[in-house]
Amino acid sequence: MFVNKTISLLPPQHISNSQRFSTTFFTSLPPQPSLHQIKQTHAHVVVSGHHARFIRHILSLLSLSSLFPFPLRYSVLIFDSIAFPTVFTFNSIIRCHAKANSSPSRSLALYSSMRRRFLKPNEHTFNFVLHACSKKTNNGKSSDSGVQIHAHVIKLGYACHVFVRNALIHFYCECSSVDSAKRVFEEDTLSSNVVTWNSILAGLVRNGEVRVAEKVFDEMPERDVVSWSTMIMGYVQNGIFKDGFECFRVMMERGLRPNLSIFLTLLSASAQLGLLAYGRFIHSIIESLRFPVIVPIGNALVDMYGKCGCIEEAKVLFDGMLKKDVQTWNVMICGLASHDRAKEALVLFQKFVSGGFSPTNVTFVGVLYACSRAGLVSEGKHYFKLMVDGYGIQPEVKHYGCMVDLLARAGLIGEAIQLIDTMTVTPDPVIWGTLLDACKFHGLVEMGEKIGNKLIQLDPTSSGHYVQLVGIYAKARKWEDAVRVRRLMVEGVTSKVAGWSSIEVQGRVHFFLAGDTNHECSSDIYKMLDTIGLRIIEAELLNEISS
Template identity: 40%
Template sequence: MNYNVGSNNISSSSVLRTLGLKNPKLLLLQTCSNLSQLKIIHGHMIRTHLIFDVFAVSRLISFCIETPFKTNLLDYASRIFSQIHNSNLFIYNAMIRGYSGSEYPNQSFNFYIQLRRLGISPDNLTFPFLVKSCTHYGSLAMGVQAHSQVIKHGFEPDVYAQNSLVHMYATFGDIKAATHIFWRMSYVDVVSWTSMIAGYGKCGDIECARRLFDKMPEKNLVTWSTMISGYARNNRFDKAVELFRVLQSEGVQANEAVMASVISSCAHLGALEQGERAHDYVVRNKMTVNLILGTALVEMYARCGSIQKAIQVFEELPERDTLSWTALIAGLAMHGYAKKALKYFSEMVKTGLTPRDITFTAVLSACSHGGLVERGFEIFESMKREYGLEPRLEHYGCIVDLLGRAGKLQEAEKFVLDMPVTPNAPVWGALLGACRIHRNAEIGERVGNILIQLQPEHSGYYVLLSNIYSRANQWESATKMRQLMKEKGVKKPPGYSLIEIDGKIHNFTIGDKSHPEIEKIERMWDEIVRKIRVAGYTGNIADALFDIDEEERESALHRHSEKLAIAYGIMRTKARTPIRIVKNLRVCEDCHTATKLVSKVFERELIVRDRNRFHHFKEGACSCLDYW
């Protein structure tokens, strides 16, 4: 028997029923629930020679490809295929489809080549999965070949082929090719629009992606997820959270993927209130807290300054992988809880999970912030000895930071010079930062000059070296460094601070005048300064090293972004309520000193996340012990 599967004259289900009258075992495929049952059916087909019926064997292979089991039966399908002598297009399409989403997507091309050698003509179901294989394999060259085959066989106008091509080119970042196909399509569906939105997002043109999103006549959940995750990937975290609110207002039910992007965005913004609302949304809608979503929640609470909540969420996770453990360890490290980070690291290892590169970065960072030099070296050396991991540049950077923060500057410099790999800018930068902390102009000058040669456009290194010179009273060298910055056109990025009040993010920059309540905020800070002066505050102008007189320097210090955020927080929150602030740059010494006194005088806990770590200010002291 030879059946033309998919023709208008006969359906696959009716043929299966007809075959089932003579071979009841074949009908059991419809209710097969495990591999043992499948093997029984397969054995029966071999004994009754039903295996030689092209339709029957095609159903068996199709079942393996579309298996409801957790076990992957692609290899099983391949072994069945190798025993067939009269494969048809349906079987080849099934194999191409199966491998398109597998670990070996390039195998789809081998089946396509076999199909063509046998003289079998592909159809409109062949090419979408062939193109998908190229996308999954990560080969644009193969994708272009697949595209040429689509054109050669006359399927370029087919909507499924076009959608797969748009998705492929968009995924590879060839937005020009994707756009060319998209605007020539006679019928554009939600899949087409979504692929283009994803492509623009990947290329960083998030504004164009949003324009397409707004033009769409119809959106599905994948579209919403693509746009929200696009904002998150392009660091437009405020927009990701804002679009989530629009999604809710339109009555669309978010899924785990959307919530992971939203929660991750809240983490970057330091928006605890919005993050808590997103978590509540997950709970209310009874979503499955999978590894991705669970890790996002742990990271969000840690990055928003609520480390105890991060620990609680972690402890309640139904399952944990290396990334979820790493998220918690990194969070503890950021908050300065070095011993707790090491405790969780030990527990992770005891569970049998193997630490990854990023896990070691997190635990070494904890040792650095905690001043645990010996323990840090032990962990660093265990990477290769116990886990077979070759230390990467970021791990070397952690050791340099560890030594530098502990004041072992000569050892740190020797460590860098003896590294088996060429040190990069972040490694040297860690040493330069340590020179600033410990006011070592000699090593700082050597390191700073190396960094300026490595990255002449990076403003931070000029500023750090200038500050080191100034603190050593080498004013002429400091002036020359500032002048060099001007000559090369290097500009320092403006510092900004974020504070969340009643679920809304407020952004402040130094000397900011855009906030509608700026005059009240400045008056409040002046009042704060008067009160903390009584407690011993004197403006530290060491970090305000501009070519201006002393009075102007002190005025500039009083307008640093985190000070404006603190003033606004005191204005708009109830007494004794913690104030949480996120800053994009490292906290300067004057702001650090001022914030400690604010916490004492106003009896407030202030939680500040800067570029390096968290600072918990309480009762006139900081959790970093002035060691940052």
């Protein structure tokens, strides 16, 4: 039954009773009709015998089908039933194709057909066609077609129309032509609205030009929550976490209500950096604003608390979530695994499966990692086989890495090497490094030497591989080889990008760059590092004497 809310479509003043009944039936559609309701109305228009006289109804049906997620085939059938399509009709069907993520070529073909009928496109036409050209294709031809459409925009005098300008900027940004987007933006800054500024802002951020985006952001005559969200995301995605949190603080001071994207971005940043105080702060704002804790927010909170070392709080949140999706379970399983709670992770996996969910590759990364951390060899083999044979999931590097680590920790080096030899993907340096650590632990000098040299060949700029090999030689008392590898390290690791780390102390985040002395407490820090180094050497010497 249709609800009483109606949308005004076509109420002519003087019509027959049958026509009036048809019009009433049509206008009784709710604001967001279902496909079934649309088809009912369509059928009534056709059966009533007024298809030709009520062509405006058919046009409205096509327009509705372009607004809501209806099957593309149905929209095409309506379009094909119209003998003399207008610009409005073409716009609707082009929009349907653009929304359906179908090939841009179909939208362009419709545009060409419209032009061959000597119909002049309007601003909506270009908006929809450029949206279609923004879709990614394998051959890249949509980018060339979009440039041709840009030429038509200029020829037909729509270059200053704000909606068309927005579509052009979005198109060029989607096609990674940020310089072209900049040129369109700078051609006429007066013919711009907040969407125009947000579009160029998003393009700059995606291109990694955060500082340029920052300047554009400062110059914006008007900002909305999308503007702030884009800027915060830009900072975080480009590793400028401090500025991202500061931008959020300023936004809150100005009284703007954060959106879902902002919360997810900041919770993700807190999780990546282990910034518990910041994560708690974001959580408190979510609660104070009574922001609905929908599944994505719940997942982000569980992930944040798990990665920040508060697995119990993560469990409480997980248990309290009324709705859970596959990612919710994955986050909790991986969180338990990383906290050495393998038994709980495996029990949770069983609940996950018995609840009717299908595991993904991420689920099995968590399960295999749990087995690896706990040394559960037989369980690990079982789940690895279950993943491949039971669920048809092809192992990826992370799955193999967990299994190699599991076997190597248990001293099953031969099995680990055999697994690497049968891998369906190329083993990365992390897998070989895992095996090298096991060789050092179990005193397998000859095998460790082979693997170490292989690693150095794979990635000569990584100092970690040299250090691992030096450790093996030192443990075997092959001092000459240890010195030789150290010299190789000094010669080979010259262009390595310095690593950085961070720590949160009393609500303040401290960043450290390898070899840096800019921190206010750098002198005391390096003294403590020297002390720690001496104590490690003393402990190793005492261990060797006692053994």
